[in-house]
Amino acid sequence: MKALLRCTVRTCFWGSLLLTGCSFPQSLYFFMPEAKEPAELKRLASDDKKEVKVVLWTFMSLDPREEFIQADRLLAGMLSEEIRKLSEENKEKVTIVKPNLVEAYKNKHNNWRSVDLEKVGHDFDADYVIYLEINKLSLYEPKASQQLYRGQTEILVSVKDMKHLDDEPQRVFNDRYPSEAGGALDTFELSPIAFRDNFLHHVSQRLAFYFVEHKKRTRRVMMDD
Numbered sequence: 001m002k003a004l005l006r007c008t009v010r011t012c013f014w015g016s017l018l019l020t021g022c023s024f025p026q027s028l029y030f031f032m033p034e035a036k037e038p039a040e041l042k043r044l045a046s047d048d049k050k051e052v053k054v055v056l057w058t059f060m061s062l063d064p065r066e067e068f069i070q071a072d073r074l075l076a077g078m079l080s081e082e083i084r085k086l087s088e089e090n091k092e093k094v095t096i097v098k099p100n101l102v103e104a105y106k107n108k109h110n111n112w113r114s115v116d117l118e119k120v121g122h123d124f125d126a127d128y129v130i131y132l133e134i135n136k137l138s139l140y141e142p143k144a145s146q147q148l149y150r151g152q153t154e155i156l157v158s159v160k161d162m163k164h165l166d167d168e169p170q171r172v173f174n175d176r177y178p179s180e181a182g183g184a185l186d187t188f189e190l191s192p193i194a195f196r197d198n199f200l201h202h203v204s205q206r207l208a209f210y211f212v213e214h215k216k217r218t219r220r221v222m223m224d225d
Contacts, residue, residue, distance in 0.1 A: 041210040042159040042169050044083070044128060045092035055097045055126045056080055059113065060134040067192045068137050071200065073103060075132065078204035086212040094212070097124055117160040129160040130211070139192060139199070141184045148184035151177040151199030157210060171210070177202045 046052050056079060058072035080096040087094040105123070106112040121129045136154035140146045158170035177199050178185060185195070208214070 035216045036213045037209070037216050038213055039209070039211050041157060041171055042128070042161070043213065044094050044211045045087060045090065045213075049093060051093040051095055052128070053095050053097065053124070053126045054083070055102060055120055055124050055129045056099060056132065057102065057117065057120055057129055058132045058134070060137070062135065062137065065139070067139065067196050071137060071196070072132070072134055073099060074197070075134070075200050075204060076102070078201055079132075079207050082204045082208035083211055086208055086214055090213055092212070097126065118162070118165060121160055121162040127162055129162070131158045131160065132156070132207075139195060140187075144184070147187055149178075149187055149190070149195045150184045151175070151195070151202070153199075153203060155203075155207075157207065159211075173207060173210075175203050175206060 044052055044054055056076045058076045060068075060072040076099040080099055083094060083096055102124075105120075109115060117129045117131055120126075133156040134153065135156060136152065138152045139149055141148035141150035144150075153173075153175050155173040156170065157173050158168055161167045190198070
C-alpha cells in the first residue's frame with residue numbers, strides 16, 4: 001500500500017509538470033535551492049557557527065552638499081541592517097555594533113579620525129572592523145544643470161581582522177544609481193533628501209555583498225537598478 005502511494009505521488013508530481021508545459025531543466029529550477037555568490041571581499045561569518053562581532057567605522061573625507069551632512073552615519077545604519085538581514089537568511093551569527101554606540105565612541109575621542117583600527121577593534125572587543133572612507137559623493141548627473149539625478153560614489157573599503165592583523169583586504173567601491181540601463185531620474189520626481197536615501201540604501205545593499213554570501217539573482221537585480 002505504501003509503495004502504491006509513493007508511486008501515485010511521483011506520478012502526480014511529474015504529470016503536473018508535463019501539464020504545465022515545463023521542460024525538465026525549467027522544472028528543476030523551481031525546486032532546487034537558489035545558487036549563492038560568495039562574499040566579494042571578506043566573509044564575516046564563522047565556519048564554526050560562533051557569534052562574530054563587527055564594528056562599522058566610517059569616515060567622509062570631503063565637504064559635501066547640505067543633503068549629504070552625516071551621510072556616512074546614514075550609510076553605516078543602512079549597511080548594518082543589510083548585513084543583519086543577509087546573515088539571518090544564511091542562519092549566520094553576525095552582530096554589528098550599533099552605529100550610535102560607534103558615534104558615541106567617536107565623540108569621546110577627539111582624534112578619532114586618526115585612531116588606529118586595531119585600537120577600535122580592541123576597545124569594542126570586536127572580531128572585525130569594517131572601514132568605509134567616502135571619497136566621492138554626488139546626487140546629480142554631470143553636465144545636466146542639476147536637472148537629473150544620478151547618484152555616484154567612491155568608497156575605500158577595508159576589513160581589519162583582529163585575529164589576523166596582517167590580513168586587511170581592501171577594495172575601491174564605485175557605484176552609479178540609477179544604472180546606465182535604468183536611466184537618470186528627473187529631479188521633479190523626488191526631493192534631494194528622498195533621492196539621497198534611495199541612493200544610500202542601494203549602496204548599502206551592494207556593500208553588504210562584500211561581507212555576506214548572497215543569492216545570485218539578488219545581486220543581478222541590484223546591478224541592473
